[in-house]
Structure formats: structure tokens, C-alpha cells
Amino acid sequence: MAxxxxxxxxxxxxxxxxxxxxLHELDLDVEAGDxxxxxxxxxxxxxxxxxxxxxxxxPTGGQLRIGGADIATLSRGRLADWRSENVGYIFxxxxxxxxxTAYENVELPLLLHKLSGKERHERVQTAMQLVGIADRHDxxxxxxxxxxxxxxxxARAIVTDPRIIVADEPTGDLDxxxxxxxxxxxxxxxxxxxxxxxxVTHDAKCATFARRSLHLEKGRLVEAGELAERRxxxxxxxxxxxxxxxxxxxALA
Ligand SMILES: Nc1ncnc2c1ncn2[C@@H]1O[C@H](COP(=O)(O)OP(=O)(O)O)[C@@H](O)[C@H]1O
Ligand SMILES: [Mg+2]
Numbered sequence: 001m002a003x004x005x006x007x008x009x010x011x012x013x014x015x016x017x018x019x020x021x022x023l024h025e026l027d028l029d030v031e032a033g034d035x036x037x038x039x040x041x042x043x044x045x046x047x048x049x050x051x052x053x054x055x056x057x058x059p060t061g062g063q064l065r066i067g068g069a070d071i072a073t074l075s076r077g078r079l080a081d082w083r084s085e086n087v088g089y090i091f092x093x094x095x096x097x098x099x100x101t102a103y104e105n106v107e108l109p110l111l112l113h114k115l116s117g118k119e120r121h122e123r124v125q126t127a128m129q130l131v132g133i134a135d136r137h138d139x140x141x142x143x144x145x146x147x148x149x150x151x152x153x154x155a156r157a158i159v160t161d162p163r164i165i166v167a168d169e170p171t172g173d174l175d176x177x178x179x180x181x182x183x184x185x186x187x188x189x190x191x192x193x194x195x196x197x198x199x200v201t202h203d204a205k206c207a208t209f210a211r212r213s214l215h216l217e218k219g220r221l222v223e224a225g226e227l228a229e230r231r232x233x234x235x236x237x238x239x240x241x242x243x244x245x246x247x248x249x250x251a252l253a
Contacts, residue, residue: 002029003067003163003196004053010061011048011219022048024219025062032163035190035197037207040216046200049216050166053198055083067163084112088157090167094149096141096156103128103137106155113160127155131185147178154185158195165189167199171206183209 011023022045030036038046051057052064055071058079064072067086074082088109096105107124115123128134131151141149150170157165167186171179187209189195199210207213215222222230 001068003032003034004028004030004198005065006049006053006062007064008062009049009052009059009064011045011052011057012060022219023052023059026219026221028214028221030196030198032196033190033194035187035209035211036199037210037213038198038200038216039202039204039207039213040222044216045219046216047168048219050168050198050200053164054087054089054166055079056089084109084160086162086164088160088162088165090150090153090157090165090170092169092172094141094146094153096149096152098141100140101137102133102139102141102144102152102155105141105152106159109156109160123159123161124155127159128152130158131155145178146174147181150174150178150182151185154182154189158189158193162195164196164198167197169200169202171201171203179203179206 006026006028008025008027009023010021010025012019012021014020022043024045026045026049038049040046048057052059053066055074059072062072063070069082071079071082096102097108100108103124106127107120110120110123125134128137131154133148133151133155136144136148136152139148141152144152154170165186170186171182174182183206186197186199190197190211197210199206201207215227
């Protein structure tokens, strides 16, 4: 059985008389230890899907089983407990608390767990060392670069040792070099620590770090073959448009 099983998973909102369906009857299996990149245009439902898998949001239809638990049916309280045990979330803009130091930001999720002060300290140290930010304990977010802030945010996401890590455009605000460093770090979490990763990205280069990529369009998954056919069509269309221009250039040469 897959770690994450989505069956006809649906999320819909009512807006007056209209219904918006960011996610429409989506079927998806994610095995334990997978590293999945989710791509697709803006508004295609990527964040909606991540939020459902992370237990931040609840579906309006279909089933969502994670590690055997039917998380769509948990009460708000049980869902919050489940989330803090099982999921680490990484955001595009880091979402660090500005008035807390790097250390305190990483420690935050542990305050929901019953641990001694010593255990907590050890966990924070380990997470910060793992992401290579142990020398920045006392820095505030504003004193860190974007890449460093994202490392702190990753340490915060892994400090509770969750099975699943979801990342919503984790490199979307970073320069190319920092983005690659973050992707190498996420790859290590997957390969060395066995974390199951689901990452939304717009960047095809970042997606190559994942074990597989899926594309969403209008709340539905698009098959690889279908996508290839559409890309081929697009490129035929753009070549057809470019043709007259090329001929003009030829005539001028
Ligand atoms: N709380 C909400 N109420 C109404 N519509 C929403 C809500 N959240 C998201 N949507 C709509 O769902 C669609 C998908 O959004 P989202 O999952 O954020 O897309 P993506 O992350 O792929 O850009 C968008 O059209 C968005 O406007
Ligand atoms: Mg989004």
C-alpha cells in the first residue's frame, strides 16, 4: 500500500452561485521514500493539493489515506496532532517568525511535543547541523540571506522527524546558486533520511532533482504522454508563427 493514497480527491469552494473546484477527482499514489515534483501553471491546484496532503486543509470529496489513516475524517484536534507528528512544511517565503532567533524558530514545532529541555536542545542542534546553519543560532531572520532563511525553515520542518515533507516552491525566491544548494539539501533528506518529499516547483531544473514529476492543470493530473503531445503541438504552433519571419530574414540575407 502506498504511503499517500488520493482517490477522486476533490476540493471545491462555493462562491455565491458559482463553484470553484481547485482539485477535481484526483487519483494519486505516493510511495514511502518517493520524491515527487509537482508542476503546472499558476492556479492549477498545486498548493491546494499540498495543503490537503499536509492536513492543513480538508477535502470536500473523495478519499485521502496517509499511512493507513483516513485523514479526511479526523476531527480538527486529531488532525492537528497528526500533522505535527507526520508532516513538515517548507514555504516559498520561509515563514520564519521575525522576532525569534534561528534557534527559536527551529525549536517552535517541538513545543507541541512532550520532550525534556535537553532532548529538545539536542533535536534542534541536530537539525541545524544537518542543514549547515549551526553557526547562526542567535541570528534573527532579517540578519540571514534568503538561502540561509530557507535552511532554517528546512531545519524547522525536519526537527520533529516527520515522515513526509511538503515544499511549496521552496526555491521560488532564491538565486540560481542558492536554489541548487537547497535542492541538494532536499535530495539528501530524501536519499539519506528516507523522507517522502512532495515539492511544487516552476523550475524544470529543480524538478530534475526529484525521482519523478507530475503536472497539474485545472485541478487534474496531466499524463506524461498527453503533456508531451501538447508541448509538441505548442512548438509546432510557435514554429508556424516563426516561419514567415524566417523567410523574411532569408530574403533579406
Ligand atoms: N480559499 C479559497 N477560496 C476560493 N478559491 C480558492 C481558495 N483557495 C484556492 N482557491 C482557488 O483554487 C485555484 C487553485 O489554487 P492553488 O491551489 O493555490 O493553485 P496553485 O498553487 O497551482 O497556483 C485557484 O483558482 C484559486 O483561486
Ligand atoms: Mg501555489
